[in-house]
Amino acid sequence: MTxxxxxxxxxxxxxxxxxxxxxxxxxxxxxxKLHVDNVSSTQISKELNVDASQIAKDLSFLNIKGxxxxxxxxxxxxxxxxxxxxxxxxxxxxxxxxxxLGAALMNDKGLSQYGLNIVAGFDVNDAITGTMVADTxxxxxxxxxxxxxxxxxxxxxxxxxxxxxxxxxxxxxxxxIKAIWNFTPFRIKAPADIVxxxxxxxxxxxxxxxxxxGAKTK
Amino acid sequence: MTxxxxxxxxxxxxxxxxxxxxxxxxxxxxxxKLHVDNVSSTQISKELNVDASQIAKDLSFLNIKGxxxxxxxxxxxxxxxxxxxxxxxxxxxxxxxxxxLGAALMNDKGLSQYGLNIVAGFDVNDAITGTMVADTxxxxxxxxxxxxxxxxxxxxxxxxxxxxxxxxxxxxxxxxIKAIWNFTPFRIKAPADIVxxxxxxxxxxxxxxxxxxGAKTK
Numbered sequence: 234m235t236x237x238x239x240x241x242x243x244x245x246x247x248x249x250x251x252x253x254x255x256x257x258x259x260x261x262x263x264x265x266k267l268h269v270d271n272v273s274s275t276q277i278s279k280e281l282n283v284d285a286s287q288i289a290k291d292l293s294f295l296n297i298k299g300x301x302x303x304x305x306x307x308x309x310x311x312x313x314x315x316x317x318x319x320x321x322x323x324x325x326x327x328x329x330x331x332x333x334l335g336a337a338l339m340n341d342k343g344l345s346q347y348g349l350n351i352v353a354g355f356d357v358n359d360a361i362t363g364t365m366v367a368d369t370x371x372x373x374x375x376x377x378x379x380x381x382x383x384x385x386x387x388x389x390x391x392x393x394x395x396x397x398x399x400x401x402x403x404x405x406x407x408x409x410i411k412a413i414w415n416f417t418p419f420r421i422k423a424p425a426d427i428v429x430x431x432x433x434x435x436x437x438x439x440x441x442x443x444x445x446x447g448a449k450t451k
Numbered sequence: 452m453t454x455x456x457x458x459x460x461x462x463x464x465x466x467x468x469x470x471x472x473x474x475x476x477x478x479x480x481x482x483x484k485l486h487v488d489n490v491s492s493t494q495i496s497k498e499l500n501v502d503a504s505q506i507a508k509d510l511s512f513l514n515i516k517g518x519x520x521x522x523x524x525x526x527x528x529x530x531x532x533x534x535x536x537x538x539x540x541x542x543x544x545x546x547x548x549x550x551x552l553g554a555a556l557m558n559d560k561g562l563s564q565y566g567l568n569i570v571a572g573f574d575v576n577d578a579i580t581g582t583m584v585a586d587t588x589x590x591x592x593x594x595x596x597x598x599x600x601x602x603x604x605x606x607x608x609x610x611x612x613x614x615x616x617x618x619x620x621x622x623x624x625x626x627x628i629k630a631i632w633n634f635t636p637f638r639i640k641a642p643a644d645i646v647x648x649x650x651x652x653x654x655x656x657x658x659x660x661x662x663x664x665g666a667k668t669k
Contacts, residue, residue, distance in 0.1 A: 245661065245662065245664075245665035246661055248658065251654075251657050251658045251661055252654060252658075254654075254657060255636045255651060255653065255654035255657055256636060256637075256638050256651075256654075258636065259613045259616075259635070259636035259637045259638075260637070260638070262613060263613055263614050263637070266614055280638070281638045282638070318656075318657040318660065318661075319656070319657060319660030319661065319664070320653075320656070320657070322660070324656075324659075324660065333558070333559050333560040333561050334559050334561050336558070337555035337556065337558050337559045338555065340551070340554070340555050340558065341551050341552050341555045342551040343551050343552050343653065344653070344656075347653040347656050348656065348660065349656055387663065388659060388663075395477045395480060395481055396481050396484055398477075411663055412659050412662070412663050414655065414656075414659060417477070418473045418474060418476065418477035419474075419477045419478070419481070420474050420477075420478070420498070420499045420500065428659055428662040428663050430655045430658050430659045430662075432650075432652055432655050433473060433474075434650055434652070435473065435538075435561065435562070435565040436469075436470060436472075436473035436474075437632065437648045437650050438536075438537070438538070438542075438562075438565050438566065438567055438632075438648075439469050439472060439473055439536040439537060439538070440466065440469045440470075440648050441542075441606060441630050441632060441646055441648045442536065442537030442540070442542065442566065443463065443464055443469055443536075443537065444463065444630070444646040444648075445605065445606075445629055445630050445646050446463075446537070447463035448629065448644055448646060
């Protein structure tokens with residue numbers, strides 16, 4: 234049974250499930266703050282517009298069981314989801330490209346609440362290297378290989394101009410980085426064992442602009 | 452013919468297309484910088500791992516035609532994509548919740564390069580209201596209704612704690628905001644004519660953590 238439990242926890246989840254679990258967490262965190270004790274998948278379903286059966290399936294990956302006619306214990310669900318999503322553990326990360334967006338992320342204390350600990354920035358710009366951003370040092374990109382071992386970081390946050398995206402990705406991977414959080418709109422290539430998450434925030438603007446135009450002409 | 456052109460430009464595009472167009476833009480911008488003159492959909496396909504026929508279909512929404520055996524004019528494609536995606540126009544926006552993430556976005560000059568012009572922040576915290584963040588004033592949330600008309604802003608960037616997400620959304624909509632860029636993991640509800648784009652950056656962390664765990668156990 235212990236083995237089974239571990240296997241479940243480490244399962245590579247479908248991406249849609251991983252996208253939905255944080256929605257559930259946000260909702261049950263709110264319920265917890267409002268001192269609500271129990272929540273059913275039907276209730277979550279109504280609130281988030283996700284099929285109740287899908288919610289039950291998503292939550293089946295966790296070590297939590299709902300009770301018939303009562304539902305899930307809200308407080309326990311918050312705890313299990315937070316643990317399961319890895320938000321409680323500390324994950325060291327470095328920022329590659331400490332310019333506007335990179336520095337903004339270094340300044341965002343919210344990331345640490347979700348388990349991300351930015352330990353250093355790296356940049357090629359002399360005006361930035363050697364400075365501190367949000368109490369975190371910014372080093373010259375050429376020092377990456379030498380400095381990375383001291384930081385115990387496996388995640389690189391990529392916030393460089395698109396023309397440097399692939400080269401920067403190659404470099405961090407060569408230095409031993411295991412996951413790249415790619416904030417550039419460039420589709421970087423990497424070996425299969427490297428985790429890539431694309432968060433192209435600017436491309437969401439295209440969606441907003443297009444939908445606003447569409448709404449106007451309706 | 453003029454009418455037809457306008458209809459095409461204002462078409463409400465499928466979300467996957469809107470997600471891919473910025474990838475193409477990033478790639479052809481890079482080619483343009485490298486002084487490459489032409490690019491075929493096959494070439495883009497190889498680089499971005501998207502079907503060539505899909506690329507041709509996506510680009511058919513634009514007023515650009517590829518030439519047989521030559522492909523698209525790179526410089527023209529950059530221009531058309533930038534225009535089409537709305538990155539050249541100026542879109543005024545306000546930030547609701549000028550805390551850590553909100554202030555970070557106000558500091559990110561990259562957003563203005565993609566047509567987003569943050570004109571003001573609003574917050575409920577006395578320690579923040581009345582201050583300037585990145586040369587932009589932060590006002591008391593209670594002033595929203597009075598101040599919004601002077602800003603000519605139709606987009607609200609939502610960076611509040613989850614327990615205030617829905618209330619803040621309701622408030623900006625009541626004041627006349629037409630689009631909400633929701634950075635909270637909370638699934639806000641809004642009338643059908645309000646544009647909602649969800650960018651829950653923290654939920655991407657869950658994906659990274661899970662995939663890293665999965666890679667370890669392989």
